[in-house]
Amino acid sequence: MIKIEELEKELNQNILKNIYLLFGEELFLLENSLKKIKHLFGECIKGINYIPIDETNIGEMISDIETPAFGYEKKLIIVRNSGILKKEGKRKNTELGKIRDRLAEYLEANNKFIKESIVLVFIEEDVDSKTNLYKIIDKLGTICNFEYQKPIQIEKRMKAICHAYKVNISDANLRYFIECCGTNMQELINEIRKLIEYAGENGTIQKQDIDSLCIKKLESVIFDLTDSLGKKETGKALQVLQNLLYAKEPIQKILITLYNHFKKLYFTKLAMKYNKDIITSLNLKPNQTFLVNKYKMQSKYFEEKDLKAILQNLRDLDYHYKIGLIDLQVGLESILCRYCSV
Numbered sequence: 001m002i003k004i005e006e007l008e009k010e011l012n013q014n015i016l017k018n019i020y021l022l023f024g025e026e027l028f029l030l031e032n033s034l035k036k037i038k039h040l041f042g043e044c045i046k047g048i049n050y051i052p053i054d055e056t057n058i059g060e061m062i063s064d065i066e067t068p069a070f071g072y073e074k075k076l077i078i079v080r081n082s083g084i085l086k087k088e089g090k091r092k093n094t095e096l097g098k099i100r101d102r103l104a105e106y107l108e109a110n111n112k113f114i115k116e117s118i119v120l121v122f123i124e125e126d127v128d129s130k131t132n133l134y135k136i137i138d139k140l141g142t143i144c145n146f147e148y149q150k151p152i153q154i155e156k157r158m159k160a161i162c163h164a165y166k167v168n169i170s171d172a173n174l175r176y177f178i179e180c181c182g183t184n185m186q187e188l189i190n191e192i193r194k195l196i197e198y199a200g201e202n203g204t205i206q207k208q209d210i211d212s213l214c215i216k217k218l219e220s221v222i223f224d225l226t227d228s229l230g231k232k233e234t235g236k237a238l239q240v241l242q243n244l245l246y247a248k249e250p251i252q253k254i255l256i257t258l259y260n261h262f263k264k265l266y267f268t269k270l271a272m273k274y275n276k277d278i279i280t281s282l283n284l285k286p287n288q289t290f291l292v293n294k295y296k297m298q299s300k301y302f303e304e305k306d307l308k309a310i311l312q313n314l315r316d317l318d319y320h321y322k323i324g325l326i327d328l329q330v331g332l333e334s335i336l337c338r339y340c341s342v
Contacts, residue, residue: 004026004149007142018114019114021134022144023125026147028186028189050077053079058084058096061099064077065114065120076119079121104136105132108136148287150289151289161189161192168205177191179220179223221240222257226261226265231301255314255328272299310339
C-alpha cells in the first residue's frame, strides 16, 4: 500500500500502472487521482476501450477483460463500488464471493496479458484486506487508502495552492482558515481560490479577508457563540445566533450542533479530569485533531455542573418544542441569557 502523496507523485510523473485499488473517505483526492489516471490513459471510448463496471455487471468482468479493445492498444476498466472487495459481515453474498475468487485466480494467472492490454482500477468505499483478491491486487498492483488528511497535510496542500498563484498566507492565518472552513478538501479549495482571487498576485491573505469572504462552517460559528457564552457576553452570543438564522441556517440544526458541541466540551472536561486521551474521548477523525486545543481552551470557561445543566436545558427545550410548549428560537435565546446571567 502506498500513501496518497506517493500515488500523486507517480501520476504527476506520468507513471501509469496496470492495476489500482483506490478506497477511503477522502473522495475529493481519490477522484482527482482517478481523473489523472484517465488522463494518462488517453482517449476513452465507452464500450470499446473503456468499460465501467458496478454491482450490476461485475459478473461479466473477466469477459470484458478478454474482449479486445478494437483499434486501441489498451483497455481501461473502472470497477466502482461493486462490492467485490467490501467486508461482507454476517450475511455473506456467496455469489459475489465466487466471482471474487474467480477474479483473483484470473488476475494472477493472466498477469502478463493484463500488463500488456489492460489498466484496471477498483474503487470501493471500504475493503476487506483478508480476501484473496485484495492480496492479489496488493501483489500485482497499487493500493492506496484515501484517508482523511491530517491538519498538517491540509495546510501543506493549501499553502502549495497559494504559492502556485504567488499569493502569501501566514501559518497562523492558514490554521484559522481551516478552523473556519472545515476540512472538506473540495470546500477548502473553493474558499482558498476566492481568497487568492481577492488578494491578487503577490498579495497576502489576511484574517479579515477570511472573516469577510469565506463561508464559515456551522461548527466554527458555534465555537464563536460558545466563546461569547463562556465570557458571559450575552449580546455577542445572541448576535451570533441571529446571524445564523439570518443566513437561513435551520434552527433545528443549530440546536443539534449546539448540543453536540456542549457534549464534546463536557467529555473534554471529564477527559482532562481523569487524565484520558481527548482525541479518543471525542472520537475525532485524523483531520479533526486540531480541534483538541480549542475544546480544551473553551472547556475552561465552564464548570462541569454548568455543562451538565446546559445539556439538560437543551434536551428539555427539544422536548417542550416537540409538544408545542415553546418556540425553538425563544427557547435557545432564553438558555443563552440564563447562563450569562448566572
